[in-house]
Amino acid sequence: MKSRAELAELLRSHGLKCTRSREAVLGYLESACQPADAERIYAELRAMGIAVNLSTVYRTLESLCGVGLAKKVVLENEGRALFEFCDSAHRHYLVCICCKKIIPITFCPLGEYEQQLEQRTGYEITGHKLDVYGYCPQCKKISRA
Amino acid sequence: MKSRAELAELLRSHGLKCTRSREAVLGYLESACQPADAERIYAELRAMGIAVNLSTVYRTLESLCGVGLAKKVVLENEGRALFEFCDSAHRHYLVCICCKKIIPITFCPLGEYEQQLEQRTGYEITGHKLDVYGYCPQCKKISRA
DNA sequence: CTTTAAATGAGAATCATTTGCATTTGCATT
């Protein structure tokens, strides 16, 4: 959980002008425990008494992603894009297909696989996206009941 | 490349009424060498002289996916959904971030990884999605020139 | 050949996201 001053500094050091909306959105993402979509960020900020405009939230998210302060996460069967604070760590997501809870996974087993693929296909591989789907412990119980 | 009769049989054996549009869409997917989006399928069919409606293409794709004859593929940074004929093989995609060409990959290295995840997280894992991004041989050359 | 439920066409509706434009604001400079 970063202070107001830290957020401002983070923005400036990434070449972004520091504004009320940007500070708010960045602060929200930084303290969020899960990726959130624009509408949700918008709603939560309003609930906190910070009047931002939805377009501004979208624009801010775009800027933050542009400078690497946020990351856009697009999941299958999810109509809208999610965003998270970007600590520049490579990660994957484990998504509950029932309650939609998302937990990040830091272990990635694909390094060697990518090398093999490069050799076999002649592609120059720049990255990958892996999401795992299933039932979280709670939903597993419920679906059995 | 399946015959008209084979397509009809495929539809019926999956519990779908056989109609002109469905036969056309299924036939297109079956002979396509890459996943295609609804608009493209629509355009190509019209170009072949088959007058289908775009809504029908969407509805047909939904039905086909519903009975397992097609598969929806959602890629990052791709505004629209893609669809492919479903031969029920588990596969991943290697997508050129430059020309958007997509090649399917049949080798999947994630079986063991999923088991480890189940143990560590208590989730019941039902599946995953892995897409790999990079430059295809041609685009690799171009970007260097 | 009827019948009937399901499929289709045409266009309106929806939903997330983007954009145009007038107004405001950060912030560097007087």
Place this chain on the structure above:
DNA sequence: AATGCAAATGCAAATGATTCTCATTTAAAG
């Protein structure tokens, strides 16, 4: 502290993919 200006914002309208409504057509069961 006041000024200027480009960048950021608010608002409403535009967009693009997809879905829905409803009147009409069609597949295929009887």
